[in-house]
Amino acid sequence: MKKLISSTLLASLAAASSQAAIVQVTADITSDTTWTSSNEYILTDIIYVRDGATLTIGEGTIIRGEPSSGNFTFDPGALVITTSGRINAQGTSTNPIIFTTAAVDSNLDGIADGYDFFEDDNGTPDNADDDSNRVVADQTVVTGGVLQNGPFLDANPATSPLPAALYTGSGEFDPIQTFVDGSGDTVGLEYRQLWGGVIILGEAPINSDVTAAGGLNRQFIEGLPEDEALSGYGGFNPNDNSGVFSYVSIRHGGEVIGSGNEINGLTMGGVGFGTQIDHVDVYCNADDGFEWFGGTVNTKYLTSIFNNDDAFDVDEGFTGLGQFWFALMNADTENGDKGAEHDGETGDGNDATFSTSFSIPKTYMVVYNATYIGNPNKSTEAFRLRDNWGGEYHNSIFYGFGGSDAIEFESDGEGRFLGGEIIFSGNTFFDPNKGLTAASYGKSASGGFVETALDSIFSSTFGTTTANFIKDPAFRSLNRRDTTADGSGLSTVGVNPTPTDAQARANNGGGGSFGVPVTSTFFDATPNYKGAFDPSTGTTLWTTGWTALNARGVLVDRPDGNSIN
Structure with missing residues (x-):
């Protein structure tokens, strides 16, 4: 390493x-x-890119x-x-x-x-x-x-x-x-909340209806001044283009910029399909790693590492796609909440305008090849689903969250699950404290029939109906900490988030017995593995060379633990 x-x-x-x-x-x-690398730039305040x-x-x-x-x-x-x-x-x-x-x-x-x-x-x-x-x-x-x-x-x-x-x-x-x-x-003494963060705003659809922000499908980013030109987002253009954001590492942010608000590492409000976001690292943020407020943007290769709250947070009608998402919670007793806190709409959604049961657009996101590794020392879950969220997770691995469940449904999140609009398939779930009992991996606020239906998607033996395993992926190493108290040293093994169990990681790429076929040309259809990383020993992890934890020498370069240098 x-x-x-x-x-x-x-x-x-x-x-x-x-x-x-x-x-x-x-x-x-x-x-x-x-801005070029010949200078270092200091943001002395909230700086807006505007006026074209x-x-x-x-x-x-x-x-x-x-x-x-x-x-x-x-x-x-x-x-x-x-x-x-x-x-x-x-x-x-x-x-x-x-x-x-x-x-x-x-x-x-x-x-x-x-x-x-x-x-x-x-x-x-x-x-x-x-x-x-x-x-x-x-x-x-x-x-x-x-x-x-x-x-x-x-x-x-x-x-x-x-x-x-x-x-x-x-x-x-x-x-x-x-x-x-x-x-x-x-x-x-934590190194977080030491500046703000990055916020990208677009005019793709969201499901809010706030007249003060310009009318239907408009909202203000919480904490920023309620000025349409500065903090307004959302609209009617799903193909909206905010630019390119690629190979970027965002570290130690999450400072409060308004009453009771903490900015996420990367906050996206109404960001459209025309925007390119890939290879983004959020490290040691005081709030969530990533948060989407509506929008349609597709993303690949995202890391949310050692952040204080949720790794991936969704709200307000997000309908994008994602692949190769990696969440790693710190193993202290203070930080890290849900791997995914997913909401469908807010209380001021536009459902009242249309007299429908759901705000428009209905949240529906699809994610393939995620790896979410939780904090074993906190009572948290891999998923909290509520507010009419809908979507899919496939060919992914969820491991080691310290709470009593892996998927937690609140009562306002159960209806779409029962209607077949929340799908988990082709995934591996495991927590050493939960063992292999299916009932330990899902929790429904209403219990009864909902709980039975939720429990049925988990199995310790692979089934063609659920296509989800409860199986220990046997990660090569999850030692998150440098070995010296002042943080200057290195762990001898470090974090190696590649699974070694053949069944837990198996996926033939086209679906079949151990995986689920991709549903869009956006997705890479070739992975023969579950999770965010190719576990083949001769490969290099896509986090190598540009993420903070890899630069510290804690996150390995390759599955075999060898350095590429």
């Missing part, structure tokens, strides 16, 4: 990178603009977002592609585009300067920031393209990314290190 670069080489790389000019981005982008402008980002470019600047301000760095703007961000597998934090650490103690985590600050009830659950930290000072109060906390994101947190021990389940912040609170 790949090792972290030596301290001597890191020092030389740091010196080289310090020669890149630091460019503070302080104003919205209103004309065509190009295209933002082009070259491979290897590093973009940093500042945390909020004060107790009563909500001004973290964030990038918003509005419906009138476009993004052209094209990294490569060896030279990705990286979004990370601009927090500085001038005394090299591993803590952002001015760090303060606002959550029940000393129990003071009149503190306006109580329970707002957000971070503030010092801002950057740049003169003549040089950072004056550095270095950055995430000093070398391309070669030595930050870990998820600092830990009190070296084992996979060791707790997060704690310290006293600026308000006197003892808090866990």
Whole structure:
């Protein structure tokens, strides 16, 4: 497995990178603009790409977002592609585009300067920031393209990314290190919520009806100013094109930018089919990894790693396709919720307008070749399905969520399942704590007939009706943690998310006895395996060379554990 670069080489790389000019981005982008790897860019506030402008980002470019600047301000760095703007961000597998934090650490103690985590600050009830659950930290000072109060906390994101947190021990389940912040609170030192995130907005259909946002199929992104030109999304163009977003790693974000709102790593509102989104890595975000609010965009090769909430969240009539999605929860006792929290519509949906039982469009997404690996130390499920969600998962692996069930239906999510509009087939489910009992893998709020129908899709022996196994995939290794307490070392095995059990991973690509045929030309029809990764020992994982956990040396390069270097 790949090792972290030596301290001597890191020092030389740091010196080289310090020669890149630091460019503070302080104003919205209103004309065509190009960012290149010869500079590092700092988002000092919420920056909007609008007025017909295209933002082009070259491979290897590093973009940093500042945390909020004060107790009563909500001004973290964030990038918003509005419906009138476009993004052209094209990294490569060896030279990705990286979004990370601009927090500085001038005394090299591993803590952002001015760090303060606002959550029940000393129990003071009149503190306006109580329970707002957000971070503030010092801002950057740049003169003549040089950072004056550095270095950055995430000093070398391309070669030595930050870990998820600092830990009190070296084992996979060791707790997060704690310290006293600026308000006197003892808090866990996690590297998340240190800037905003990336938001892409389009004019593809959603199923909301909010007059204030321009009428039918329009909505505002929560937390942004309710300004149609800046935060409005949705419409009537399923083929809408917001640009290209490829080989991009988004790290340590999720800062609050509005009342009670945390921005996801990548938030997509009404993003259309004409948009290209693939090879996107979200690492250590304070909220969800990915969230779709309606839209029709298709995606491949997504990773949601060590994020605080759900890995893949869906709402408001999303009808896109997905393949090769990878979720990995941290194995601490604090982070990671559902692998997939899937909702169909919100309370202000347009069903009242049309006098129908469902808002239009009805959510219906289809996913092939996902691997979702949960946090065994938290009571969470692989799926929470509700609000009239509908869709399909095929040829996928769901493993190790610490809750009592794998698929959890709330009462408002059961109807479409009974109507045949929620389909799980060709999948492998397993949790060591649940064993092989089918009743342990599904939970229905109503119980009775719904519970019986749900339990019937699971089986410890393969059946042509359900086509789902309860079978241990026998992953090669799931040691998520660096072995040293300060995060500078490497695990001897690391994360190797490729299954070794032949039945658990078998799929002939065309369906048949161990898999399900693909339903669209978008999907790669050739995989002879279940899950997100080809387990053949001579292959290279598609996460290699551009994702944060692989750059740390924790996520292996190849199924055989060997480095490609």
